[in-house]
Amino acid sequence: MNLRRISGRFSSSGCSLPLVSFLLSCAFLPSVAAQSCGSQGIAAQVLGSGGPELQDKRASSSYLVWENGQARALIDVGGGSALRFGESGAQMSQLDVILFTHFHVDHSGDFAALIKSSWFEDRKRALPIYGPAGNDFMPSTTEFVSDLFGEKRGAYRYLSELLVPGEESSYKMQPHNVVANSTPVAVFHSGDLYVYAVRVVHGQVPALAWRVQVGNRNVVFSGDTNGQDGGLVQLAMNADLFIAHNAVPEGAVGIERRLHMPPSVIGQIAEDAHVRSLVLSHRMLRTLGKEDLTQSEIKKRYSGPAAFANDLDCFPVR
Ligand SMILES: [Zn+2]
DSSP: OOHHHHHTTOOOOOOOOOGGGTTTGGGOOOBSOGGGTTSSSEEEEEEEOBOSOGGGOSOOSEEEEEETTEEEEEEOOOTTHHHHHHHHTOOGGGOSEEEOSOOSHHHHTTHHHHHHHHTTSOOOSOEEEEEEOOOSSSOOHHHHHHHHHOTTTOTTGGGGGGTSTTSOOSOOEEEEEEOOOSSOEEEEEETTEEEEEEEEOBTBSOEEEEEEEETTEEEEEOOSOOSOSTHHHHHHTTOSEEEEEOOSOTTOOHHHHHHSOOHHHHHHHHHHTTOSOEEEESBOTTTTTOHHHHHHHHHTTOOSOEEEOOTTOEEEEO
16 A cells, blocks of 8 residues: 555654753643633544553553544543543544554453443444454454454353444444554545554564544554564655654663664654654553653754654644
């Protein structure tokens, strides 16, 4: 797929400001009016800006893409994010699609809570759910959903009507496994919403990065990855907003580095992909408090605007 075709109209904003104004460069700040995120135009909202540790006092990974007051795409549902979903004003009945980057707990732990909440809403159309295929170590997306909601062995089989054909319910979940490689692949579209994925490297865990296009705006979600493999650069090419995971500090080694990308790698990918703006999320105890070092490593490679995410931050995509 030629991403230039879908995003070639975008070019770099050309922001290039000194380090001291890094966070404020190009007026790139989240909206404080989280309750009205995306009420006009397109916006990405951070539901969870943390990693797995509860002591970071952040919900785990989760994001919404809004368009004109409708929450259209939900990317990951880590622990704590179901509460943030409610606080954001979103409703499950609004969603066109749910996308999983992978099935670590900090990306999927609140999924059942959202589905249960949806039971009280008036959703009448199918709910497509996309995520990675499985391996011996992790379930596929269809396995993950059926392990929770399957009628015979699902942990929450009392809600199987929302999954199993033939049972009476207002809507059905429709889980799909995405077999991706390092070339972006078109996965889903509904109206003016288009979704693309690439495989990313996250240890032995099958993992995807996602690109969500609404109209002519594009938001790319790295998910968890060590940044190896060139697919993420292709996926993020000319994106308006690139949300990358700041899970390890510069200089990380060993298992931390094998699973996650340090700031220098994030900055290089943002630069190589010519993204218009960068948001750093999935902040953890090992990166919180090191923002100055993170900023400086990114700034050496990427000259565009960047910001550190907090829960419920809203980033309009203009
Ligand atoms: Zn994670």
